[in-house]
């Protein structure tokens with residue numbers, strides 16, 4: 063062993079010892095603090111939405127949502143500066159003979175990537191893409207284009223013609239929420255919460271890109287929603303571990319199919335009980351905000367929801383309904399210590415191939431990424447909520463170039479782990495320890511080989527997972 067190699071090994075040993083001490087301290091805290099720890103791990107209930115929101119905060123116009131804009135030739139013509147400015151900011155002035163940047167072409171590129179499968183490129187073969195297409199198949203037939211934000215589609219239709227003429231005689235709100243949660247479990251959701259409808263999180267106006275038409279809640283939506291049921295479906299650990307390669311896209315696509323089934327079934331269930339209801343996926347509003355409000359997790363640095371024990375490896379669906387519960391029966395937001403962990407971690411931002419994720423130390427009330435002060439560049443970024451702002455335009459550009467929807471910031475995240483008992487113990491210590499331990503835990507994750515991305519071995523392992531392990 064060379065002198066340099068010895069030094070590296072010694073340094074790793076020193077780091078491991080430090081990490082071990084920190085982890086043991088965290089785990090000891092878990093073991094020693096009894097019911098308080100359990101309380102913290104289950105989440106500390108908050109009276110209000112747990113993130114600072116400015117009084118000036120406004121609902122987002124769906125025409126400014128990137129995937130909606132990217133689908134729309136009409137909006138591309140209406141706002142040519144959106145394409146031009148992004149192209150120039152990210153690639154410099156257009157050179158003679160060069161085509162200007164265009165989100166709409168990138169969307170087509172992304173949607174047709176499976177046609178360019180390459181059997182010599184691990185993770186991008188016909189096998190990988192065929193799996194991804196199969197996973198999209200359910201959503202594409204049940205609620206076409208909901209993943210890109212198209213409302214009123216298929217099983218997520220706004221049609222209320224099958225509404226039962228009589229309301230089921232629930233005894234009280236507890237019986238209502240119990241029925242809703244039992245039904246969600248039956249539909250395959252892994253978590254469910256119910257919160258009041260909050261107009262701040264809804265797109266307004268909505269935009270149906272298939273008709274190139276704005277829609278309003280007051281005139282076009284069939285009823286005034288009172289409550290929103292939020293359901294989570296999980297994505298498999300092993301395919302997600304291949305990110306940004308295509309098996310990761312496949313499990314995300316299956317997540318969309320599952321949440322289409324679950325939201326459609328829940329809306330149908332409620333209409334059968336005499337309550338108006340419409341299921342929703344990526345359309346209608348901000349799913350992460352609703353999931354936080356329903357107590358299912360916290361918003362994270364990478365822009366996703368992190369749910370305890372599942373991490374960011376979840377997809378969210380929601381159902382708008384006129385069913386109303388007593389105030390005390392609604393689920394409440396909860397603090398799990400996740401945002402505090404994010405402040406010290408940054409692993410997703412360090413791993414992101416498009417540098418779309420904030421490296422700031424603290425969340426802010428508006429975007430801080432390059433170009434955010436230029437309204438021609440930052441036409442899409444909301445502000446007025448304290449969080450880490452990602453530049454989703456850069457993220458989407460990478461998706462198009464990659465030929466699949468990335469997922470690196472999910473795979474790299476220390477909260478993303480298989481469901482083994484020792485990981486649950488570590489989750490518990492995450493929730494009760496503080497900054498310096500969080501940093502050490504992130505380092506431990508790296509040293510123990512978790513959260514690797516671009517890992518060809520993960521693809522091989524994934525394609526063996528049907529016969530290896532305990533599946534068969």
Ligand code: SF4
Nearest residue numbers: 414457468469470471
């Ligand atoms: S999906 Fe990929 S490109 Fe997008 S923010 Fe996450 S890591 Fe970055």
Ligand code: SF4
Nearest residue numbers: 362404407408410475
């Ligand atoms: S990788 Fe770290 S910073 Fe990023 S979302 Fe996960 S915990 Fe937060």
